Amino acid sequence: MDRPYDLFLNWLSEREEGTWDDFKAAHSWLFGVSDETARRKPSWTVHLLTTLGHLEMDWLNGRWSVTQPCLVNLPSAGATAVLVGSRPSSLVQRLLDATGDEATLDLVVTEFEPVEGPQVIYVQYGTEPDILGLASLLGARFERYAAGWMSAILSPIADQVLNSRERVEPPRGYELALFSPRRLTWEPAPNAVPDGLYRNRAYGLDRYWLKAAGGTHEVDRDLGVWAALAAANRRVLRYEGWQINGALEVPMVARLPHLQARTAVLCSGRPPVRSDRRTVQYLNVPRSIANRIAASLDQVIVDGEGEPVA
Amino acid sequence: MVHSDPTYEEWSRLLADVFFPLAEESRPVYFAVDDDILDEIVEAENEGSGARSLVQAVRPRLNVWDPSRLFEPLATEAYAWAGSRPRSPIPPFLPGLAVTVLAASRMDEGDGISATNYYARLREVLNVPNLSGSAFRDTVPSVFRILREWVDGQPRHQRGTSTVPVVAQPEHVGFPLSQVQFRESDRRKLTSFFRQLRLKATDSANAAMLLAPARDWVGRSGLSPGAKRLLRSPGNDRAAIALLASELSRWDESERDERGRRIGQIRLTLQVLGQARWGMLATRPDGFPSAADFEFDGRQQRLVSSIDGFYDPVSFSGTGDPLLASLLSGSISLRCPNGTLRFSAGSVIPLGPDLTVGALASRRRIEPGERFSVLVRPDMEVAVTQLLDGHAREGWTPRPMMSPPGWLLISDVFVDLPPTNVVDGALAPLVPSVDARPELVGGLQLGGQSRERVFLANGEPDLWVPDWLSGQPAVTASIDGRQIDWGPSRSRVALSSMSLDAGPHAVTLGPYDLRFRSVTARVPTPIPQERVCRVTLHLPGGGQVGSASADPVDVCGATLVGSSARSDGAPAPIHVPYGARRYVAVGSTTSMAQEFPEPDRPAWLTETGLIPRTFEVFSRPGLAWILVEWQYRGWSVLPVSEAMPARAVPTSAVEQEWARVVSAAAEVGPITDQWSAYVRLAREIANG
Numbered sequence: 001m002d003r004p005y006d007l008f009l010n011w012l013s014e015r016e017e018g019t020w021d022d023f024k025a026a027h028s029w030l031f032g033v034s035d036e037t038a039r040r041k042p043s044w045t046v047h048l049l050t051t052l053g054h055l056e057m058d059w060l061n062g063r064w065s066v067t068q069p070c071l072v073n074l075p076s077a078g079a080t081a082v083l084v085g086s087r088p089s090s091l092v093q094r095l096l097d098a099t100g101d102e103a104t105l106d107l108v109v110t111e112f113e114p115v116e117g118p119q120v121i122y123v124q125y126g127t128e129p130d131i132l133g134l135a136s137l138l139g140a141r142f143e144r145y146a147a148g149w150m151s152a153i154l155s156p157i158a159d160q161v162l163n164s165r166e167r168v169e170p171p172r173g174y175e176l177a178l179f180s181p182r183r184l185t186w187e188p189a190p191n192a193v194p195d196g197l198y199r200n201r202a203y204g205l206d207r208y209w210l211k212a213a214g215g216t217h218e219v220d221r222d223l224g225v226w227a228a229l230a231a232a233n234r235r236v237l238r239y240e241g242w243q244i245n246g247a248l249e250v251p252m253v254a255r256l257p258h259l260q261a262r263t264a265v266l267c268s269g270r271p272p273v274r275s276d277r278r279t280v281q282y283l284n285v286p287r288s289i290a291n292r293i294a295a296s297l298d299q300v301i302v303d304g305e306g307e308p309v310a
Numbered sequence: 311m312v313h314s315d316p317t318y319e320e321w322s323r324l325l326a327d328v329f330f331p332l333a334e335e336s337r338p339v340y341f342a343v344d345d346d347i348l349d350e351i352v353e354a355e356n357e358g359s360g361a362r363s364l365v366q367a368v369r370p371r372l373n374v375w376d377p378s379r380l381f382e383p384l385a386t387e388a389y390a391w392a393g394s395r396p397r398s399p400i401p402p403f404l405p406g407l408a409v410t411v412l413a414a415s416r417m418d419e420g421d422g423i424s425a426t427n428y429y430a431r432l433r434e435v436l437n438v439p440n441l442s443g444s445a446f447r448d449t450v451p452s453v454f455r456i457l458r459e460w461v462d463g464q465p466r467h468q469r470g471t472s473t474v475p476v477v478a479q480p481e482h483v484g485f486p487l488s489q490v491q492f493r494e495s496d497r498r499k500l501t502s503f504f505r506q507l508r509l510k511a512t513d514s515a516n517a518a519m520l521l522a523p524a525r526d527w528v529g530r531s532g533l534s535p536g537a538k539r540l541l542r543s544p545g546n547d548r549a550a551i552a553l554l555a556s557e558l559s560r561w562d563e564s565e566r567d568e569r570g571r572r573i574g575q576i577r578l579t580l581q582v583l584g585q586a587r588w589g590m591l592a593t594r595p596d597g598f599p600s601a602a603d604f605e606f607d608g609r610q611q612r613l614v615s616s617i618d619g620f621y622d623p624v625s626f627s628g629t630g631d632p633l634l635a636s637l638l639s640g641s642i643s644l645r646c647p648n649g650t651l652r653f654s655a656g657s658v659i660p661l662g663p664d665l666t667v668g669a670l671a672s673r674r675r676i677e678p679g680e681r682f683s684v685l686v687r688p689d690m691e692v693a694v695t696q697l698l699d700g701h702a703r704e705g706w707t708p709r710p711m712m713s714p715p716g717w718l719l720i721s722d723v724f725v726d727l728p729p730t731n732v733v734d735g736a737l738a739p740l741v742p743s744v745d746a747r748p749e750l751v752g753g754l755q756l757g758g759q760s761r762e763r764v765f766l767a768n769g770e771p772d773l774w775v776p777d778w779l780s781g782q783p784a785v786t787a788s789i790d791g792r793q794i795d796w797g798p799s800r801s802r803v804a805l806s807s808m809s810l811d812a813g814p815h816a817v818t819l820g821p822y823d824l825r826f827r828s829v830t831a832r833v834p835t836p837i838p839q840e841r842v843c844r845v846t847l848h849l850p851g852g853g854q855v856g857s858a859s860a861d862p863v864d865v866c867g868a869t870l871v872g873s874s875a876r877s878d879g880a881p882a883p884i885h886v887p888y889g890a891r892r893y894v895a896v897g898s899t900t901s902m903a904q905e906f907p908e909p910d911r912p913a914w915l916t917e918t919g920l921i922p923r924t925f926e927v928f929s930r931p932g933l934a935w936i937l938v939e940w941q942y943r944g945w946s947v948l949p950v951s952e953a954m955p956a957r958a959v960p961t962s963a964v965e966q967e968w969a970r971v972v973s974a975a976a977e978v979g980p981i982t983d984q985w986s987a988y989v990r991l992a993r994e995i996a997n998g
Contacts, residue, residue: 007766015832032727068866080922085868124922126923143869258845
């Protein structure tokens with residue numbers, strides 16, 4: 001049997017679109033088959049697949065759709081592109097045909113199996129006409145520097161909070177937890193009196209409320225966490241520079257918001273890698289991209305030693 | 311309106327209408343007279359009035375002054391009617407036979423079915439103390455045979471098929487006993503069994519498969535002793551199956567009490583948004599009042615209905631509310647003059663999301679993939695915890711503060727699949743299962759909602775088998791004619807693990823036949839643009855973020871769509887191959903001839919399994935060419951810009967190097983005017 005993530009992405013690609021209920025039902029069935037994956041939450045898989053750029057979710061209407069296939073060139077990776085988006089069987093077959101023994105284009109395909117997530121399909125190409133030729137065969141787009149333009153349009157976190165649903169009182173009487181920016185933990189809250197990010201665990205998905213001087217907004221979890229960190233002036237974004245590019249590191253509890261995460265992922269094509277410091281690292285992120293992500297989160301990047309980076 | 315004391319002739323018609331109605335179908339019919347049905351027939355206000363009325367009408371027609379010949383008038387009347395032509399459509403002897411059946415219905419389970427016991431009951435019914443057995447034996451069996459001939463002789467079996475036996479067991483008294491093995495009240499109680507298994511009328515074709523679960527249900531059914539005997543006795547298989555098939559085929563999918571009234575269902579609710587609050591929701595079957603005071607445990611609860619089909623939700627004052635306590639005490643009925651509402655609390659009560667009330671509501675079973683809360687009695691706590699440890703997703707949490715007294719609430723319970731081992735029956739509500747018939751569950755469905763369900767190959771659904779069917783060892787399953795090897799629980803088979811080829815598939819399980827198709831790909835149909843999900847951003851291009859004047863763009867995956875969005879403006883890098891001896895950046899003026907080293911291969915790429923062949927160099931002002939010198943194969947030339955060459959500072963060392971490397975690569979450069987100009991200038995410099 002295929003790896004669950006690959007089979008799942010294959011199914012999503014063949015279906016093309018559907019409801020959140022469809023997604024959950026298929027996910028529960030597929031990931032529940034194996035004890036190893038049985039506890040994977042559908043919401044986690046949505047986060048992963050949207051971060052990788054394969055899927056978009058419309059939470060307001062409870063719908064999803066796969067994204068258009070796209071060959072995304074990776075920065076400073078030696079003519080290497082990653083396949084992002086819909087991956088139906090017909091597209092995979094065309095890719096195999098284009099890179100097989102009979103192929104005329106200068107292309108090498110490599111598949112990487114991350115710990116979490118579907119296979120990452122890399123295409124190394126000789127010249128730009130080769131990769132453009134492949135994109136044409138696949139009916140895909142070619143993006144020369146997706147992380148670049150995406151980082152340039154990231155909205156400041158304060159604007160994103162203001163655009164969230166407002167004037168919603170935090171719920172009372174059912175398990176409430178307050179996010180501690182200092183300890184990076186969720187702690188039981190007897191009430192929702194102090195400002196901060198609250199988590200309400202009810203049936204369905206967990207819900208999050210950000211209470212601040214400007215009012216209370218129901219927010220996406222990741223957005224809320226980074227808004228709370230910014231409000232507390234807590235700097236948790238680290239950058240480890242390499243000879244070429246570097247690793248952007250965030251605490252596990254503070255995974256990057258949707259588009260910031262995708263921007264970082266599109267630098268390597270790989271899902272974030274867990275470290276033994278309870279953090280995750282986004283690989284091959286150029287310093288300029290890291291700075292834009294940090295600015296959008298109202299953060300100042302600190303280096304590996306914890307010092308602010310100019 | 312029925313007269314409270316019908317005459318003998320009126321009783322004949324009433325009994326025929328109730329027990330042998332014109333129905334144009336061949337179903338088994340029973341002359342199942344008992345006290346309850348007689349009370350119903352006369353719409354009695356006091357229990358037993360119906361039976362008293364019947365006996366009162368019958369006694370004058372019997373030889374009560376000579377008990378040894380008690381039933382002779384009845385037999386005489388029956389023979390006369392049977393031999394007359396034309397004859398009345400309704401046999402006149404029905405009331406007389408009815409009292410003999412009434413006596414049989416009053417035999418307790420402990421009495422056994424001996425003739426002695428039967429005659430004792432018959433004497434009581436007719437108030438004829440010295441009635442002898444011979445008086446019955448010599449006459450009544452013949453009248454039952456006439457009844458059978460009348461029923462079976464109807465055109466098109468319009469009054470059903472008689473269940474009066476040809477040979478009675480026990481001899482003689484077996485005739486009336488045969489008719490009350492299954493009473494009307496039993497027939498109504500069967501609806502509870504049908505509902506538990508979520509059967510439909512169409513399942514009647516497979517009634518033989520229902521006999522085993524029906525026998526299992528009988529012990530807790532409240533059926534009459536005769537009905538229990540009929541269903542349990544191995545020798546009665548054919549009759550029992552015919553009965554189940556007949557009743558199920560006519561079932562309207564509503565549960566009824568012993569008087570034939572519909573029963574409303576109560577669901578326990580838990581509101582978890584805002585202040586956590588327990589409550590209840592009751593269905594309102596047809597005929598139930600829109601507002602009524604329902605009694606329970608000596609108390610009253612007023613229910614009002616503002617929408618069809620349901621009473622308005624009731625919120626309890628707290629976990630100590632008396633109605634909540636009553637609901638959780640076991641089985642409870644809330645009664646009003648027009649109906650009954652029922653709730654039965656097991657030791658484990660799952661509560662799942664319910665859109666009707668916008669809260670959690672009690673369910674019979676947990677549904678896979680849904681977040682449930684579970685109420686557990688203390689004596690089941692250990693067993694439930696063990697089951698959840700092994701089979702639920704992590705994250706379930708005990709909530710003692712929200713639990714009613716004597717119970718523990720556990721929240722965030724997800725159970726996606728049934729355990730492969732057999733679990734205790736009390737834990738059944740925590741085991742996802744199907745109730746009525748085998749079903750294809752889960753899988754990666756691609757479409758085909760109408761006639762044929764289509765699944766992605768390797769994502770074939772699971773075959774779920776109801777417990778009652780999987781518990782029958784003789785039942786086997788196959789797919790496409792190939793035997794399926796069942797797991798120990800026999801309740802779920804993962805068809806995706808059977809390496810099925812793409813194509814149509816047929817699963818056969820006992821009498822059931824399930825079909826689906828698997829495919830490796832689907833014909834793509836472009837999604838309408840309005841249904842494509844995207845992230846819309848409001849760029850601050852002249853307006854405040856989020857305002858109407860901002861410039862919206864949509865991000866979809868790794869592409870940008872929008873009115874003025876351009877995502878392909880990045881400069882193209884020059885891909886320079888790794889592994890050369892040296893690299894020289896050559897400018898369009900002779901002042902740039904700069905050697906540079908190749909960078910290290912990025913470690914993350916090699917960890918990912920990629921061997922980078924090139925590294926990137928971006929164009930910068932003045933850079934025209936990158937010349938690459940190899941160890942054994944000379945030079946190669948990579949163009950950067952289209953600028954023509956020009957001399958900078960003549961006779962400098964840099965210019966000499968510029969000329970030397972261009973001259974060295976002269977023969978391998980592109981055959982263009984641009985490169986020819988560079989070569990000419992290099993040779994001019996070299997030649998002084």
